[in-house]
Amino acid sequence: MPIETKVSSVGGRLSEAAESLGAEVVAVPVRSGPAAPDAEIASLLPFTLDELLTLHGAKGEPGEVVSTPVRVGGRVLELLLYGVGEAAPGDLRKAGAALARRGRGRTTMAAGVPSGDLAAFVEGALLASYTFTIGQPPKKAPLGALAVLTEAGPEADAAAVGRGTAVARTAALARDLANTPASEKGPSWLAERAAEIAAEAGLAVRVRGEKELAEGGFGGLIAVGAGSPRPPRLIELSYRPEGAERHIVLVGKGITFDSGGLSLKPNDNMKTMKTDMAGGGVVIAVMGALRALGVRARVTGLIAAAENMPSGSSMRPGDVITHFGGTTSEVLNTDAEGRLVLADALAYADAELDPDVVVDVATLTGAAKVALGLRTGALFANDDALATALEAAGAAAGEPLWRLPMVEDYRQAIESDVADVANIERRGFGGGSIMAALFLREFVGDRTWAHLDVAGPGRATADDAEITKGATGFGARLLLNWLAAPA
Secondary structure (H helix, E strand, C coil): CCCCCEEEECCCCHHHHHHHHCCCEEEEEEECCCCCCCCHHHHHCCCCHHHHHHHHCCCCCCCCEEEEEEEECCEEEEEEEEEEECCCHHHHHHHHHHHHHHCCCCCEEEEECCCCCHHHHHHHHHHHCCCCCCCCCCCCCCCCEEEEECCCCHHHHHHHHHHHHHHHHHHHHHHHHHHCCCCCCCHHHHHHHHHHHHHHHCCEEEEECHHHHHHHCCHHHHHHHHHCCCCCEEEEEEECCCCCCCEEEEEEEEEEEECCCCCCCCHHHHCCHHHCCHHHHHHHHHHHHCCCCCCCCEEEEEEEEEEECCCCCCCCCCCEEECCCCCEEECCCCCCCHHHHHHHHHHHHHHHHCCCEEEEEECCCHHHHHHHCCCCEEEEECCHHHHHHHHHHHHHHCCCEEECCCCHHHHHHHCCCCCCEECCCCCCCCCHHHHHHHHHHCCCCCCEEEEEECCCCCEECCCECCECCEECCCCHHHHHHHHHCCC
C-alpha cells in the first residue's frame, strides 16, 4: 500500500506554521542532555521547557516524546518535545519514526527539525507511517501531513525532503511486494508487477517464461518451480543512463512461497514464507527508483521467481540439476531452493551481461538469522573494497551489515559424488550461511561479487523505530545509498 503521509518543508516560526496549516500537533526537538531548546513556542506556555523536561525525567534520547497542551492562535494544540540525541542520521531517523507514530489519527503536524540529515528524518517518519492491510482500513489512520521547519529554510530543505520521500517509498514498495499473500502472488504476478514498475520508471523489461527457461538451460528455476502449477519466471529489468561508466547487476531471490518442497517445512515455519521473495522485491523496488534519484551507473536487475511446492512433479532429494552455463548441483535438501534459482541468475549475469559488479540479496538461510539476529544482514564478498562500500552504505542507511567469512576449508563440505557441487553441506561442519555463500560463489566466475543474506532483518515481528511488523524492505535503502554514491 502506498505511504499516505505527505511531507513538505515550510518556513517561518513554528507557531505561525501551525496556525496557518491548521495543525493539531506541533513538535520541538530536544538534544541529548537534555538542554531545553530555544523555541519561540515556549513563550506560550505557563512554565518553561526545562521544567517540563525535568518533570518527565526526559533525557533527549532518540525516540523519546514528552507531551503537553499549548494554546496557539486561539486553539489548543498538542506540543511534543521529542528527543533527537546527537542529531546523527540514525538519531533523526528514529526521532522521525517516533513522531509519526505519535501522530497517528491526526491530520497535520508541524515539526521543527534540527540541523543534520533531514532526509533521514523524513525516511523515518514515512517508514513508520507504513501500513499493509487487505479489505479494511488500518485500526488507526497514519498521520496525514507532516510539515518540517529547519534553520536552512524551505527552499534548501526541499531536495532533502524529496530524497527522503523517494527512498522511503522505495522501501515501502519492497515491503508491499513481500507482504502480498502468496494466494495472489505467484511468479507471473511478480513479473507483471515488475513490468508495471518498469513502465513507470522508464526501464526496459524482459520476462522469460517456462518454455524459454527450459530451452535456455535455466535448470535451477525449472527444478524449483516444477512442483507448482504456477511456473517460474526470470525477470530482467534494465536501466541505461547516458554516459554510464560501470555496469552493476543486482540479483534477487524471488521465491513467492516456500513450502520446503518435498523436504517439507513445519507449519509454523511456513507462515512467513510469502516473504521469501523479499530479496527480489528489493531489487524490483530499487530498479524503479534509479532514474528519479539520478543514479549514473548502468544497472540490470534479475529476479529469479519460482514457487517451491510439494507435488508429484517436484524435484526430489538426490536429483541433479544442470544450471545455466552447465554447472551441475546435487539436491540434498529441496528446502535449500533459493540458492538453486540464484545460481541460474548469477551464471547468466556472468556469461551474458558482462557486469563490473554483481550483488545478490536473498532471505537465504536461517543460520544467518541465528548468527546476527533480526536487525543485521550477513555480508559475503570476494572483494574487500566492495564489502567496505556496502558496509558503509548500510550503516548510513540504517540497514547494517556484518561481513562473514567464506572459509575455504569448508568448501569440501559441499562436494558431491555425482555433481559439481551439493546444495547443502554434508559433513557436519555447520556454518549454513557460509555454505550457501560458497555454493553461490561457484556461479559468479571471476566477477566482483557480494552476497547479502537478509533472512533475519528481512522480516520483523513488531514495530520498532522505522521498522513495521512484517516485511521490512531491508536492503532497499542501503543499495540505493551505495548506487547513488560517487564511483
